[in-house]
Amino acid sequence: MSIEFRQLRYFVAVAEELHVGRAAQRLHMTQPPLSQAIQGLEALLGVELFIRAKRGITLSAAGHALLPEARRLIKDSLALPELVRSAAQGETGQLSIAFVSSADYNLLPPLLRDFRSHYPQVQISLREATSDVQLEALRLGQIDLGLMIPPIPDKLAEQLNYRAILSEPLILAAPGDAPWLKSKQGAAKLSLADCQGQPLIIFPRKIAPTFYDAILGCFQQAGITPEIGQEAIQMQTIIGLVSAGMGIALVPQSVSNLKRPGVVYYDLVEKTPLVETGLAWRKDNHSPVLHAFTELIRKTK
Known part of the structure; x- marks a missing residue:
């Protein structure tokens, strides 16, 4: 069974107008292809969606059941372009960050506040971990970002990007x-x-x-x-x-x-x-959310 969104749009228009002619005008089409499309949807589903009488049409029990779901599917489909655009620009999605305990008293709170103010829909998961644990988690792809005390071992240097953020005595x-x-x-x-x-x-x-x-x-x-x-x-x-x-x-x-x-x-x-603290992330991690975070840090730090 393969139902097209076009068929659902036609069904919703007829169900709301309860008149094929008015629904056709609303859809900017003629009546015959609209009637054929509705009949095709009914044949596909194996049920009658409308009760047809001389006085007009009304929704059948199956039509009443389909209408809210059809409206929901249409609404969701209309939201897809914005959803995809937001994800591509890093405005939605998830970001996992590990941090050394010292970062909790300087870098982490303002970084998170700044990022959340720009990207409020991104879900952030936080994990406190020592630098060695972070490096292993980055190697395995278990986290997106590590807020750590360097250095980066030579065996991982080719796999990771690193940006210093803070040096303090x-x-x-x-x-x-x-x-x-x-x-x-x-x-x-x-x-x-x-x-x-x-x-x-x-x-x-x-x-x-x-x-x-x-x-x-x-x-x-x-x-x-x-x-x-x-x-x-x-x-x-x-x-x-x-x-x-x-x-x-x-x-x-x-x-x-x-x-x-x-x-x-x-x-x-x-x-x-001076003790340095910085961000590390995998070079092959092309997450738009990760890119948004590191770009924000680059512009503000």
């Missing part, structure tokens, strides 16, 4: 009630020498090798060998451990937006390396 997160900080109250900056002997809370190196090495490099330049007290893979966990008095941490500057009782943040006297 490291600052010190310390437990505010620590005895060794009492003499430093009111200070705007601390030296790493002030922290000597305090356990360091840090990401595992396998999770973020560049970040890990940058932190240890700060201590090495200060002539200090830190004691690794705890390792944690989430920034909020690291700050939570600092709050519990388990040690100190060097974190990206924007993490100071994460307010926890008992945690104080200090700029460091020493010059620290």
Whole structure:
């Protein structure tokens, strides 16, 4: 069975007018081909859609059942061009984004607000993940975008695009009630020498090798060998451990937006390396929604 939209349009016109002549005028056609089209639709369906009498025509039970569905199908068909155009321009669709925990305190909220203001009909799914997990998810095509801390391994560099978005210095997160900080109250900056002997809370190196090495490099330049007290893979966990008095941490500057009782943040006297955060996506991902997102970032960042 193959019903044409033309037949449905003809049926709806006759059903609404309950007069073949008036329906033909409405459709800008003559009456005979319209009658033939209706008869052809009835033959195709194997039922009578109209009860024909000398006084005129009325809808049969089958006609009454078909009318709302025919109207719906016609309405949906009229919406198809706009639906296709919106999808082609990235105005509708889905976008999956993974992000490192530190991005939740700087980049992610304004990026999402900006994108949603331009593309409110796009459905966004978010997933918090470390950079190594994001890279694997990109390799497998499980996410569209990764908001991560580089570098990109050489084995993936040819498959991925990368765009740096933010570079920021490291600052010190310390437990505010620590005895060794009492003499430093009111200070705007601390030296790493002030922290000597305090356990360091840090990401595992396998999770973020560049970040890990940058932190240890700060201590090495200060002539200090830190004691690794705890390792944690989430920034909020690291700050939570600092709050519990388990040690100190060097974190990206924007993490100071994460307010926890008992945690104080200090700029460091020493010059620290910049921690970079950027976007990565597959070169062979030609999603219009992905293109819309990366283009918006390119124009605003």
